[in-house]
Amino acid sequence: MSVARYDAVVVGGGHNGLVCAAYLARAGRSVLVLEANPHVGGAAVTREFAPGFRVSAGAHLLHLMPKRLIAELNLSRHGLSMAATHMPTYALASGVGTVRIEAAARSASDGLTAADAQALPEFFGRMHTLAAALWPLLEGIPPRLGAGEWRDRLTMARLGIKLRLLGRRRLRELLRIAGMCVHDLLEEHFHSPLLKGALAFDAVLGTNYGPRSPGTVFTLLYRMAAEGAAGQGLAQPAGGLGALSEALESAASAAGAEIRTATPVQRILVDGERACGVRLESGEQVEAKCVISGADPRTTYLKLLGAEQLDAGFVRRITHLRTHGMTAKFHAALERMPTFLGIDGIPRGRVVLAPSPDAIERAFNHAKYGEFSASPVLEVVVPTSCDAALAPAGKHVLSAIVQYAPYQLREGWDSGRARFTDLILETLERHAPGLRAAVSATELLTPADIEAQFRISGGHWHHAELALDQFFTMRPVIGAAQYRAPVPGLYLCGAGTHPGGGVLGMGGRNAAQQVLREAR
Amino acid sequence: MLTEREPYYRQPLLRTPFHARMREFSQVDCFIPWSGYSTVDVFTTMEQEYFAIRNAASLYDLTPMVKYRIAGPDATRYLDRLMTRHIAKLPVGRVAYGIWCDDSGKLIDDGTVFRFGESEYRLCTAEHQLDWLLDSRIGFDVRIEEVTAEVAALALQGPCSCWVLRTLGLNGIETLAPFESRAFTLGAMTLLVSRTGFTGDLGYELWVEPQHAESLWDRLMEAGRTRTIRPIGSRALNIARLEAGFLQPNVDFVSSGRTLRNGTARSPLELALGWLVDFRKGHFTGRRALLQESQAQPLRRLAGLDVAGNKPAQNALLYADRHGRREIGSVTSAAWSPTCKRNIALAMLAAPYFETGREVWAEIYLNRELVWERRMVRARVVERPFFAPQRRRRTPAADF
Numbered sequence: 001m002s003v004a005r006y007d008a009v010v011v012g013g014g015h016n017g018l019v020c021a022a023y024l025a026r027a028g029r030s031v032l033v034l035e036a037n038p039h040v041g042g043a044a045v046t047r048e049f050a051p052g053f054r055v056s057a058g059a060h061l062l063h064l065m066p067k068r069l070i071a072e073l074n075l076s077r078h079g080l081s082m083a084a085t086h087m088p089t090y091a092l093a094s095g096v097g098t099v100r101i102e103a104a105a106r107s108a109s110d111g112l113t114a115a116d117a118q119a120l121p122e123f124f125g126r127m128h129t130l131a132a133a134l135w136p137l138l139e140g141i142p143p144r145l146g147a148g149e150w151r152d153r154l155t156m157a158r159l160g161i162k163l164r165l166l167g168r169r170r171l172r173e174l175l176r177i178a179g180m181c182v183h184d185l186l187e188e189h190f191h192s193p194l195l196k197g198a199l200a201f202d203a204v205l206g207t208n209y210g211p212r213s214p215g216t217v218f219t220l221l222y223r224m225a226a227e228g229a230a231g232q233g234l235a236q237p238a239g240g241l242g243a244l245s246e247a248l249e250s251a252a253s254a255a256g257a258e259i260r261t262a263t264p265v266q267r268i269l270v271d272g273e274r275a276c277g278v279r280l281e282s283g284e285q286v287e288a289k290c291v292i293s294g295a296d297p298r299t300t301y302l303k304l305l306g307a308e309q310l311d312a313g314f315v316r317r318i319t320h321l322r323t324h325g326m327t328a329k330f331h332a333a334l335e336r337m338p339t340f341l342g343i344d345g346i347p348r349g350r351v352v353l354a355p356s357p358d359a360i361e362r363a364f365n366h367a368k369y370g371e372f373s374a375s376p377v378l379e380v381v382v383p384t385s386c387d388a389a390l391a392p393a394g395k396h397v398l399s400a401i402v403q404y405a406p407y408q409l410r411e412g413w414d415s416g417r418a419r420f421t422d423l424i425l426e427t428l429e430r431h432a433p434g435l436r437a438a439v440s441a442t443e444l445l446t447p448a449d450i451e452a453q454f455r456i457s458g459g460h461w462h463h464a465e466l467a468l469d470q471f472f473t474m475r476p477v478i479g480a481a482q483y484r485a486p487v488p489g490l491y492l493c494g495a496g497t498h499p500g501g502g503v504l505g506m507g508g509r510n511a512a513q514q515v516l517r518e519a520r
Numbered sequence: 521m522l523t524e525r526e527p528y529y530r531q532p533l534l535r536t537p538f539h540a541r542m543r544e545f546s547q548v549d550c551f552i553p554w555s556g557y558s559t560v561d562v563f564t565t566m567e568q569e570y571f572a573i574r575n576a577a578s579l580y581d582l583t584p585m586v587k588y589r590i591a592g593p594d595a596t597r598y599l600d601r602l603m604t605r606h607i608a609k610l611p612v613g614r615v616a617y618g619i620w621c622d623d624s625g626k627l628i629d630d631g632t633v634f635r636f637g638e639s640e641y642r643l644c645t646a647e648h649q650l651d652w653l654l655d656s657r658i659g660f661d662v663r664i665e666e667v668t669a670e671v672a673a674l675a676l677q678g679p680c681s682c683w684v685l686r687t688l689g690l691n692g693i694e695t696l697a698p699f700e701s702r703a704f705t706l707g708a709m710t711l712l713v714s715r716t717g718f719t720g721d722l723g724y725e726l727w728v729e730p731q732h733a734e735s736l737w738d739r740l741m742e743a744g745r746t747r748t749i750r751p752i753g754s755r756a757l758n759i760a761r762l763e764a765g766f767l768q769p770n771v772d773f774v775s776s777g778r779t780l781r782n783g784t785a786r787s788p789l790e791l792a793l794g795w796l797v798d799f800r801k802g803h804f805t806g807r808r809a810l811l812q813e814s815q816a817q818p819l820r821r822l823a824g825l826d827v828a829g830n831k832p833a834q835n836a837l838l839y840a841d842r843h844g845r846r847e848i849g850s851v852t853s854a855a856w857s858p859t860c861k862r863n864i865a866l867a868m869l870a871a872p873y874f875e876t877g878r879e880v881w882a883e884i885y886l887n888r889e890l891v892w893e894r895r896m897v898r899a900r901v902v903e904r905p906f907f908a909p910q911r912r913r914r915t916p917a918a919d920f
Contacts, residue, residue, distance in 0.1 A: 270803075302658070302659060306659060307601075307658050307659025307660065308597060308601055308659065308660075308802075308803060309803050310803070311622075311623035311805040311806060311807075311808070312601070312602070312622075312623070312652065312655050312656035312658075312805045313622055313623040313655070313805070314623055315655070315656075315658050315659065316655045316658065319658055479623075486808060
């Protein structure tokens, strides 16, 4: 049995794991990344789902990763380039019309009444101001309340100053809306159901919420805050999200990190007091001064570490973490470019099929009772419209994020899969007549598939529900929100840590900072 | 179910299988609730019952003691993660007194663990704990079920207790060592006997199926007749346990699961139960917090007090000086000890006043026919237990 020794071993080569490894390696640490799958990237991968057709298996747009992180890791030098940035959003409703939202320009939007057209930039302006004030909340390592460390006080002070600088009127507005549901907020500003549907969709995307669920303004602000720090609007990397992971891999390797794929970790090892390495499924042991897990909290704590190493109350909190996914991913191989009703020419943006907040709420109703939506709501992109290399010449791929698809489908996904696929195609056909006839292959990734293929317990994109009670000093749980596990020497860096999922990379960056801080 | 239950609003408390017998002996009709059951506080007078414990033989209905069966492949690992003692080292057929803590290292409760087999245990506690036991089960292959109603239990305590059991026909009972348990056959019943108790005296606890409860009671009362065996209530037991230096939950500490105020939960180190915490055995709930605490200067600790005079220092505030200028703690339990002829107490004291030999002052209020008097009484920190007769440990156990 070979025994190697590293400063840090990173369990899981998802984007956060790679970001963490890159930062640690750049700081001169010896780092080993262990990825179970044959390729790095976790859910941020570009995969062939039908012969010749490739698509981003998880998220299909890169709009939340801060430009500072991309710059610090020099990702463009490591091969990351954008096939499209500042992509527009088309909100479609068959028989109603189209609204085109230029989120980046925050103005030129067509298909709106004069009142809505005027209200939209105002709304974006105000929300972005509030979101920007919240960015320090998202950006840093959450403080440990009551611990009395100067660094924690500094974090709180920075946040306080940012909020105070908003001024009385805007701070009051932030406090008023932060816990609200997005439906009510949008009612205050807009008339067009289609516009409200598209905006509400962003607030509930990837969550277990409908637009009438409290806390959905918070999720919208979260998205806007991250988008603000990313600064390139909706963007699509050339080569899909897998290209991001390849760039991160290259950046980490160039900095000296060692990366091993197809190397599943079986156990995080604890030597008396501290995490001291990992045992691989092959039986091999790797020693390390610290272990950083990019896996979700449930997998990390209950499967890799084991409840035996943890206090019972902590384990209870981990098991109560809301980790059930509600979002499915749908891919279709197309013989020709689809034509969406209401979009002239090639759809070089994302298409949101969520006719109104009520329609989303109704779609959500089913999910509450273990059924998938009878009328699902979708975010659709045709990646080949900006990046032809993803499909054979002249052919196209379609990628859609579909809600709502509960992890624990009552009838089971064995029988539900075909029916749900059919429902999605039916919905697409309604908005893009002829699309169905052009489909040569499809792939549906339910939360159960996401769990199995990407080793995310519960199949939730954010590893754990993004909600006020699972955020900041409470993410994943109180007492372990500083990327530190209760077991010294073990850290978490995945989407289940602050600030959360959505291909931000901040979990990885902050975890690396925490590791470096403590080793000092 | 032990007895037919009326609607809960008519009979909110359960009755133990000894209830009918106890009612016959009860002269003052003084029943109190204990974890859902009705039990006896006093049968005749507290003093009479107390002296049965120390000078003869006493019977105490232990049935309300909450009992859990813990079994399964991971039972030992489970208990070692739950409790602070090293359970894997407990031999089959032995009993251990132990405690368990929450994540912050604060005491939840104490109890006794019986090891019946390689991975078969019984945990006995004064209060219901199923919630915490089930939470602690996550990640362990172990079954936990409450068996309180399936086991009737009596504590037979006092110098003559061994003699009574031998007279009853339990051959070899005198060889049973402290914290050992053994099964005996007595007519149609199988009787589990453990040399355990809450009195700090020679004594046994008897565990039997409920249908044999009355028969066991009758036979014990008959066997012990010439030794003036007597049923006792909780009040007399409380004096005995205080002499033995044992803690009473919700009197000397409040379970951390029940505290609402910050800083009122107590750690085993504060309760002077550090000897029950094994830091070398591997992880257990609360270990990290306790390790940290053990490396810092202690803030407070439970200690025994010998108080001047003969007025129990019940609930007394304690001071560093006789003028009561500096408050340093308070009394949790206090009584006049008839056997020691000392006025004893347990008290939570701030550092450094818990150290043996320290002099402190107790503020005692006396009710003189509704005229209240306040006394500042000198007290000294002393070692516990206050009373520890040799017969308690001697094996083979002696006759009296």
